[in-house]
Amino acid sequence: MQKKYLIFRILGNDLPGLHGNNQTLQNLEFTLLNEANFPDTEKIYLLNRIFDTNKKTKIKQLLDKYKFKFIDIPFNIDEFNKIKYNRNLQQQIDRKLNSTKKKNIIVSYLEYLMNSEFKNRQSLIKKLYNYNLYLINNNGSRNFCLEYGKEHGYEWTFVLDSNSYFTNKLFENIVNHIEETTEYISIPQIRLSDNNIKNDELLDDSLDFDSFPIREPQIAFKNTSKIKFNKKIPYGTAPKAELLRVLNIPGPWDKWKDNELFLNIKDRQIEHVKFQILSKIIRLNAYNSTNTISNNFNQRIIGLNNLVNLIRNTNN
Numbered sequence: 001m002q003k004k005y006l007i008f009r010i011l012g013n014d015l016p017g018l019h020g021n022n023q024t025l026q027n028l029e030f031t032l033l034n035e036a037n038f039p040d041t042e043k044i045y046l047l048n049r050i051f052d053t054n055k056k057t058k059i060k061q062l063l064d065k066y067k068f069k070f071i072d073i074p075f076n077i078d079e080f081n082k083i084k085y086n087r088n089l090q091q092q093i094d095r096k097l098n099s100t101k102k103k104n105i106i107v108s109y110l111e112y113l114m115n116s117e118f119k120n121r122q123s124l125i126k127k128l129y130n131y132n133l134y135l136i137n138n139n140g141s142r143n144f145c146l147e148y149g150k151e152h153g154y155e156w157t158f159v160l161d162s163n164s165y166f167t168n169k170l171f172e173n174i175v176n177h178i179e180e181t182t183e184y185i186s187i188p189q190i191r192l193s194d195n196n197i198k199n200d201e202l203l204d205d206s207l208d209f210d211s212f213p214i215r216e217p218q219i220a221f222k223n224t225s226k227i228k229f230n231k232k233i234p235y236g237t238a239p240k241a242e243l244l245r246v247l248n249i250p251g252p253w254d255k256w257k258d259n260e261l262f263l264n265i266k267d268r269q270i271e272h273v274k275f276q277i278l279s280k281i282i283r284l285n286a287y288n289s290t291n292t293i294s295n296n297f298n299q300r301i302i303g304l305n306n307l308v309n310l311i312r313n314t315n316n
Helices: 023-034 053-065 077-081 087-100 109-114 116-127 129-135 138-151 168-175 199-203 239-246 258-263 296-315
Strands: 005-011 041-048 069-073 156-161 184-191 215-222 275-277 281-283
Touching (some): 005 138, 023 199, 041 138, 069 138, 077 129, 077 296, 215 239, 215 281, 239 258
Parallel strands (some): 005 156, 184 275, 184 281
Antiparallel strands (some): 184 215
16 A cells, blocks of 8 residues: 655765764664654655665565665766876875864854965865766755655655654654645755754653754655755765755754855745654764764865775775
């Protein structure tokens, strides 16, 4: 029988320096073992161009062990090698990253724009752009999940990052309050690391989620919705924030216009759609104490650069 809800989680490449060495595997097993099988709900996992074949095999083994369906978008070395690589440029990138990676970029907006490091970051983001779109495939994989849900008859598709987790109560608070005319659901995110909470503490029903700061939400889409993610906006330039602004969902992401700031990719026009802001969703622990809000931006660039070099060194 066709189910009403589809929870689609995207599992991708862990970035060296940003994600813990076994973050994907640890959090996946925690979710498979502990997240409830919600009524009228299907769960599918998307393996998003995972380069590390050993890690990918372990992910598949876990999903098979717990009997969950997955879809594989394979990493293709031939496609990767089509991306233009410049050795001298890579040396330049490495020098710039070494000069910026230990500095805190949380300064006033004006200082940020006038800081010479801004031009460095802008240059690096542009030069890693095609690698980013292929290896991370951030909004591309999200659109895949969204389109799959519609094509296969689910009324609602939850497009989630890999570390996202629902308790019974949090998921019930969504499905029990959806209004008939709603087409998009914004689900505020809380991060366990913000309050130094370990994953296992979620098993205690007394945990107070109201004490956590609210972060960028995850989004669910009704099968009648028309608006998708902008596939041209890559990881690290607030790719989901642009969609939140298009949907006119209020929040601090109104000012996160990295797509325009770094890549001159303009926001699409605001659409007047019916959305609801419901419940919360949990981001599991990243198992990386060095990844903080203050250094996350640089770590993303460094991690992507490291991944590109790892793949090239492995295959050359």
